[in-house]
Amino acid sequence: MNKSASENKGYINQTKMIEIKCSEEWDKQVLQSEIPVILLGYEHGCQECRELEKKLVQRAADAVGNYKLVKLNLEENQNIAQYLYMKITPTIYLITGEFAIEGIEGQPGEEKLEKFFESVNRVSGIMDKDTDFLSQIELASVFLEEGRKVDEAIKILHDNLANDIFGKKFGGYIHALIGLGHMLRGESFQCLKHLDYATRQYPDQINHQKTQQIVQKCHEKLKEFQKMQQKYDD
Numbered sequence: 001m002n003k004s005a006s007e008n009k010g011y012i013n014q015t016k017m018i019e020i021k022c023s024e025e026w027d028k029q030v031l032q033s034e035i036p037v038i039l040l041g042y043e044h045g046c047q048e049c050r051e052l053e054k055k056l057v058q059r060a061a062d063a064v065g066n067y068k069l070v071k072l073n074l075e076e077n078q079n080i081a082q083y084l085y086m087k088i089t090p091t092i093y094l095i096t097g098e099f100a101i102e103g104i105e106g107q108p109g110e111e112k113l114e115k116f117f118e119s120v121n122r123v124s125g126i127m128d129k130d131t132d133f134l135s136q137i138e139l140a141s142v143f144l145e146e147g148r149k150v151d152e153a154i155k156i157l158h159d160n161l162a163n164d165i166f167g168k169k170f171g172g173y174i175h176a177l178i179g180l181g182h183m184l185r186g187e188s189f190q191c192l193k194h195l196d197y198a199t200r201q202y203p204d205q206i207n208h209q210k211t212q213q214i215v216q217k218c219h220e221k222l223k224e225f226q227k228m229q230q231k232y233d234d
Contacts, residue, residue, distance in 0.1 A: 017053060017071040026080055029070055031098050036123045039100075040071040041081065041091040048107040049090040056092070059117065067124040085148070092116065096123050099156070101135050133166045137174065141214075144180050154181040172198045172205030176214040183221040191218055 017040060020026050030037050038056060042049035053071065060069050074081040074089060084093065084100065094102040094116065102119040104112055123135075136156055143153035157178050161167045167174070179194035195218060199206050206215070 016057060017069040020070055020072045020077065020080070022077075023080070026072075026077075029068070030095060033068055033095075036067040036094060036096040036120065038067055038069050038120065039084075039093045039095055040069075041074050041084070041086040041089055041093075042071055043073060043075050043089045046089050052090045052092065052107060055113065067120060094120055094123065097136070099136065099139055101139050133160060133163070133170075136160055137170065137177070141177060144177060144184065147184060150181050150184050154178055157181070170205070172202030173208065173211045173214070175202070176206070176211050176218070180214055180218050180221070183218050183225070186225060188222055188225055191222065 018029055020029060030039065038060075040049070040053055040056060042053070056069055060067070072080060072086075074086055074091075081087075086093075088105040090107060091105045092103065092108075093100040101123070102116055104116055108116065137160060140153040140156040143149040143156075157174050161171065161174050161178075175194045175198035179191040179198070182188075182190035182194065195215060198211070198215075205211055
């Protein structure tokens with residue numbers, strides 16, 4: 001049963017957003033946070049940013065779930081902004097376990113904001129373990145599909161693969177994703193190694209549609225890699 005706001009351990013009832021002004025505050029308030037964080041990327045003079053901040057604070061005042069509101073001036077903290085790929089103001093991210101799992105660039109309409117808060121409520125309102133696990137896998141999948149943060153994606157996947165329960169439950173899909181990560185780094189041998197392991201150890205999972213799509217991408221990237229090598233050799 002979901003707990004009320006007053007019963008949630010460490011519940012934060014915020015009437016304003018916490019301002020991040022340096023890397024130390026970023027580490028403390030976001031990366032080391034024990035509860036999910038809603039991060040607003042803004043810049044001075046941005047009217048849309050001020051309007052969105054008011055909406056977020058109002059939502060927090062009425063919320064039952066437990067999360068933290070934080071804002072970051074992108075002009076004054078460019079190193080953090082670049083790390084997060086924040087280029088547009090306003091931008092909001094939902095961050096949990098050091099990873100951004102949901103985000104919106106620009107001023108969102110009510111429908112988009114509502115969908116964003118569905119994720120916020122799910123994460124902050126005692127998310128079930130399967131959903132939490134799958135959200136991390138999905139995040140890694142997005143990184144790989146976009147061809148960015150490949151090393152981070154592989155780390156997320158290996159960390160979750162180490163979980164005895166979920167590693168076995170979703171092992172075929174995870175190994176296929178790790179294989180794609182290695183292929184994106186030009187490591188064809190490691191890619192094929194993970195695909196072969198997934199096929200042998202998880203024969204039922206390897207035929208799932210999502211897993212097959214990843215396997216197909218791996219082979220497409222492998223062909224591209226081999227063509228490039230052939231051109232280089234010629």
